[in-house]
Amino acid sequence: MISALDAIGSRLSQWFSWIGGIALLGMTALACANMLMRPMGAPIAGAYELIGFLGALVVAFSLGHSQLNRAHISVDILTTRYSEKTRRLIDAVNSFLCMIFFLLVTWRTAHYATTIWRRGETSETLRMIYYPFVYAVSLCCLLLAVLLLVNLLKALFPKAGQKA
Amino acid sequence: MIGIIGILVLLVVMMFLQMPVGFSMAMVGFCGLWYVTGLDSALSMIGTETWANFSSYGLTVIPLFMLMGTICFYSGVNKGVYDTAYKWFGRTRGGIAMATVMACAGFAAICGSNNATAATMSTVALPEMKKYGYDKALSAGAIACGSTLGVVIPPSVVLIVYGIQTGQSIGKLFWGSTLPGLLMALLFILTIYVLCARHPQWGPAGPRVKITEKLKALPGMSEVIILFGLVMGGLYTGAYTPTEAGAAGAFFALLIAITIRRKLSWKGFVGAILDALKVTSMVIVIVWGAVIFGRFLTISRLPFEIVELVSNLRISPPLVMTAILVIYAIAGMVMDALGFLLISIPIFFPLATQLGYDPIWFGCILTVVTTMGAVTPPVGICAYVVRGVAVDIPLSEVFKGVIWFIPAYCVTMAVMIFFPEIALYLPSLVR
Numbered sequence: 001m002i003s004a005l006d007a008i009g010s011r012l013s014q015w016f017s018w019i020g021g022i023a024l025l026g027m028t029a030l031a032c033a034n035m036l037m038r039p040m041g042a043p044i045a046g047a048y049e050l051i052g053f054l055g056a057l058v059v060a061f062s063l064g065h066s067q068l069n070r071a072h073i074s075v076d077i078l079t080t081r082y083s084e085k086t087r088r089l090i091d092a093v094n095s096f097l098c099m100i101f102f103l104l105v106t107w108r109t110a111h112y113a114t115t116i117w118r119r120g121e122t123s124e125t126l127r128m129i130y131y132p133f134v135y136a137v138s139l140c141c142l143l144l145a146v147l148l149l150v151n152l153l154k155a156l157f158p159k160a161g162q163k164a
Numbered sequence: 165m166i167g168i169i170g171i172l173v174l175l176v177v178m179m180f181l182q183m184p185v186g187f188s189m190a191m192v193g194f195c196g197l198w199y200v201t202g203l204d205s206a207l208s209m210i211g212t213e214t215w216a217n218f219s220s221y222g223l224t225v226i227p228l229f230m231l232m233g234t235i236c237f238y239s240g241v242n243k244g245v246y247d248t249a250y251k252w253f254g255r256t257r258g259g260i261a262m263a264t265v266m267a268c269a270g271f272a273a274i275c276g277s278n279n280a281t282a283a284t285m286s287t288v289a290l291p292e293m294k295k296y297g298y299d300k301a302l303s304a305g306a307i308a309c310g311s312t313l314g315v316v317i318p319p320s321v322v323l324i325v326y327g328i329q330t331g332q333s334i335g336k337l338f339w340g341s342t343l344p345g346l347l348m349a350l351l352f353i354l355t356i357y358v359l360c361a362r363h364p365q366w367g368p369a370g371p372r373v374k375i376t377e378k379l380k381a382l383p384g385m386s387e388v389i390i391l392f393g394l395v396m397g398g399l400y401t402g403a404y405t406p407t408e409a410g411a412a413g414a415f416f417a418l419l420i421a422i423t424i425r426r427k428l429s430w431k432g433f434v435g436a437i438l439d440a441l442k443v444t445s446m447v448i449v450i451v452w453g454a455v456i457f458g459r460f461l462t463i464s465r466l467p468f469e470i471v472e473l474v475s476n477l478r479i480s481p482p483l484v485m486t487a488i489l490v491i492y493a494i495a496g497m498v499m500d501a502l503g504f505l506l507i508s509i510p511i512f513f514p515l516a517t518q519l520g521y522d523p524i525w526f527g528c529i530l531t532v533v534t535t536m537g538a539v540t541p542p543v544g545i546c547a548y549v550v551r552g553v554a555v556d557i558p559l560s561e562v563f564k565g566v567i568w569f570i571p572a573y574c575v576t577m578a579v580m581i582f583f584p585e586i587a588l589y590l591p592s593l594v595r
Contacts, residue, residue, distance in 0.1 A: 021437040024227055024444075031228065031411030035404045048221050051407060055224035056215070059448045062441035071442045072184035072449060073500045075543070079182040094181045101191045108211030134215050141214070 002153045009147045013064030016140060020061030027054040046126035053123075053133045060140035067147045092155035099148035102141050109138035167466025170196040174457070174507065178499070185503035186446070189453030196460035209459065217452040221407065222328045227444040228410025229319045232391070232417045233275030234439040238432035239421030242284040244384030245270040250292065251373045251381040258360030258367030260296060261306040262353045264289040268310030269349040270385060272317035273392040274417070276324070277443060278538045282311035282546040286553035299366035300557045302359060305565020308550045309352055309572070312535040317345035319395060319413075321443075322502060322534055324406070325451055326527045329458075329509050333524075334406040335399035336591035340528045342396075343586045344576055348532065351572035359568060387420050402595040447502070454506030461510045470511055471518050481519040482581065488512050489533050489577060496537015500545065505534050528587040529580050536573040539566045 034047040044050075066072060079090060113134035123130050174192040177183050183191075190210075197206040217223065236242065249263035249270070256262070264285060271281050285307050293303040315322040318338035327334040360367035395413045398404045404412065421428035428436075461467055474484060495504040516526045538546045541563045551559045580587055 017438060017441055020441050021434075024231060024437060024440065027224060028228060028231065028411045028414050031224075031408045032415050035408040035412060038404075051224050052219040052221040055221070055227070056219035058224075058227050058441065059218045059445055062445040063449070065438065066442050066445035066449075069442055071446045072186060073446060073503055074182045074184045075178045075499045075503075076182050078179050090181055094183050097181070097191065098183065098187050101187065101194070104194075104207070105190075105210055105214055108207055109214050112208075112211035112215060133219070137215060137218055 002150065002157065005146070005153070006150045009064070009143070009150050010068060012143055013068050013147065016061040016063075016143060017065040020058050020065070023054045023057035023061065027051050027058065030054065046123065046128075049123045049125055049130075053130060056133055056137055060137040063140050063144045064147055067144055088155045088158065092152055095148045095152035095155060099145050099152060102145040102148060106138050106141040106145060109134060109141060113138060166196065166200060167461050167464030167469075170457075170460055170464065171466075171507075178503075184449070185500060186449035186451075186453035189450070189457040189503075189507060191453075193453065193457035193460040197456075197463065200460070200463050210456065213456055213459070214452065217448065217455055220328075223448055223451065225324055225334065225406040225410050226321065226447050227440055228407060228414050229276045229321070229324070230440040230443050231436065232319075232395075232410060232413035233277060233280055234436035234443075235414060235417040235421055235428065235433075236271075236274050236387075236391070237280060237284055237439075238436040239417070239425045239428040241274065241387050241417075241420070241425070242267070242271045243288055244425075245388055246285070246288045248381045248384040250370070251378050254370030255372055257364060257369050258302075258356045260289070260293050260370050261298060261302055261356045261360075261367055264293070264303075264306050265310040265313075265349055265352045265356065268307070269313050269317055269345070270388045272311075272313040272315075272345070274319075274388055274413070275314055276319040276321040278312050278314040278535060278546050279549055280439075280443075281314035282308060282549040283553065285311055286550045290550075290554050296370055297365075297368055299363070299565075300554075301561045301565035302356070302366050302568075303565070304547075304550050304554055304557050304562040305567075305569055306352070306356060308539045308544070308546045308562060308566050309569035310349075311546050311549075312538050313345055313349055313352075315535050315538075316341055316348055316531050318342060319410070320531060321447055322505065322531045323527060325447065325502065325506065326509065326530065327406075328451065329454070329506065330513050330523060330527070332527060333591075333594070335402070336524050336594050337527050338396060338399055339590040339594050340524045340587040341531055342590055344528055344532060344580055347579060347586065348572060348576045351575055352569055355569055355572050387424070390420070391416060400594055450503055450506055454509070457507065458510040467511045467514050471515050474515060475518065481521070484519055485516070485521065485581065488516065489529070492530065492533040493536060493540070496534055497540045498543055500543070501534035501537035504537070505530060522584065522588060524591050525580070525584050525587045529577060532573060532576050532580070536570070540570070541566075 030051055034044045037043050113131045117131040122128055170192055177188040194206055194210055246267035249266040253259045253263045268281055268285050275281055289307055318341055323337040323341055324334055327337050391413055395409045398409045517523055547562045547566055551562050
């Protein structure tokens with residue numbers, strides 16, 4: 001069960017990072033185009049808000065990739081001195097707390113998306129709906145919570161984790 | 165009081181549970197807000213704050229500058245820079261170590277991260293110094309400390325984050341940090357010169373290089389000059405926003421990689437994007453956590469109370485500033501500097517401005533002290549990176565090498581304190 005969850009989490013993170021990468025390239029192209037068009041008196045309408053939305057996709061869709069690569073900085077000055085058992089326990093507590101928190105973030109971001117959807121809220125310049133982007137961020141937070149769950153299970157059942 | 169408890173809980177969570185800095189700041193900030201303002205308000209805050217941070221136009225500058233740096237890394241621009249410096253200065257005593265520092269400064273001008281500079285330079289310069297019998301500690305120290313120029317010489321992720329957090333112009337911060345960064349590089353070179361003058365066997369002279377070869381190596385530096393000029397020139401004239409500067413930098417880095425260098429494979433291109441995503445996510449999660457934690461601190465009124473307390477103590481501003489720098493130096497020893505910077509900005513920024521220090525100057529001096537934290541033991545990330553590459557150099561030797569360069573950081577800060585113009589003159593010219 002752990003290995004299946006692990007495989008799904010890794011695969012999804014990989015796909016998500018592709019979306020993040022495409023958003024990053026799109027953002028680069030859009031910012032460059034706007035920079036070139038502005039002196040000609042024809043700036044791209046709504047470029048700033050589009051870049052902001054793409055930026056949200058870049059950050060959110062790379063959350064899983066960063067978590068899998070342990071890119072998030074932590075202070076390990078004390079934990080390196082712990083015994084293997086204590087370290088596993090600490091890892092489990094840590095993963096559990098983070099998982100709960102990111103489930104909260106998932107819920108609240110989705111709630112915010114639903115609110116602006118119901119209100120019919122649109123962006124300032126382009127007047128386009130943007131709640132799908134907010135839902136996308138929420139979905140990425142959910143993926144992070146799943147990866148943290150895998151971490152938790154691996155810490156609690158190290159042998160099953162190794163098999164994975 | 166609740167603010168102080170919040171900081172203590174944060175430290176416990178980060179130190180004892182080894183929870184990532186960004187996650188722990190967000191979580192403790194959320195719990196603090198829950199306690200002070202109630203659950204409903206705290207819950208609605210995390211939803212809106214997550215979206216507001218992730219979609220902030222100001223923060224989009226981070227992935228774009230990261231992409232510029234990673235494309236340069238994967239296309240081997242760093243090697244060209246090192247090759248130029250090596251051929252021009254390698255012949256002198258300690259010259260290869262000096263060339264390494266110069267190459268670090270050059271690479272720092274297109275890359276905003278210490279770790280990327282450390283990893284890059286370790287792989288390029290260490291084998292060369294080993295080949296010529298350089299002292300292990302000196303080699304490792306020169307690379308570790310040279311790589312800390314990564315965030316001092318613009319573009320710099322620390323300055324971007326500081327600018328966003330405090331509402332200061334990123335362009336002005338970049339220009340403000342340029343001269344202190346160059347001074348620091350010069351002081352590193354001077355340190356190597358003095359060490360090799362006293363211990364000639366530590367840095368034997370490299371091979372003689374013909375002048376034709378030296379001239380041939382010059383184009384290796386041109387790409388850095390073009391990219392740096394493009395980014396900083398645009399920010400100087402106000403022609404484009406920092407985000408657009410980053411995008412233009414990334415685009416031209418890609419153009420150079422494809423048309424001039426022709427060394428960027430598809431695999432390298434994908435690697436550059438994935439690396440940029442990884443660092444972006446890491447930095448923005450820390451900023452997001454810091455914003456939530458900062459909200460809590462503001463509501464707890466701790467920053468205002470500290471400002472009031474220090475003002476009432478009537479201590480002279482230079483003394484307070486020195487104390488702030490000492491706190492940063494100590495914190496940099498035990499935790500990641502960027503994390504601590506973001507935790508502490510809500511407290512120290514109002515204090516520094518209240519004492520009459522220029523916000524741009526403060527950002528620049530904080531960059532120097534936090535970058536020093538990247539090499540000081542026991543938690544010196546850049547020293548770890550160098551150790552990771554140099555398998556035959558023990559960590560203790562790396563730290564021994566680093567210690568020789570610490571005076572250079574202190575002198576840079578002292579010059580900035582006594583001659584603030586070094587960080588303020590260039591920003592004053594920015595339109």
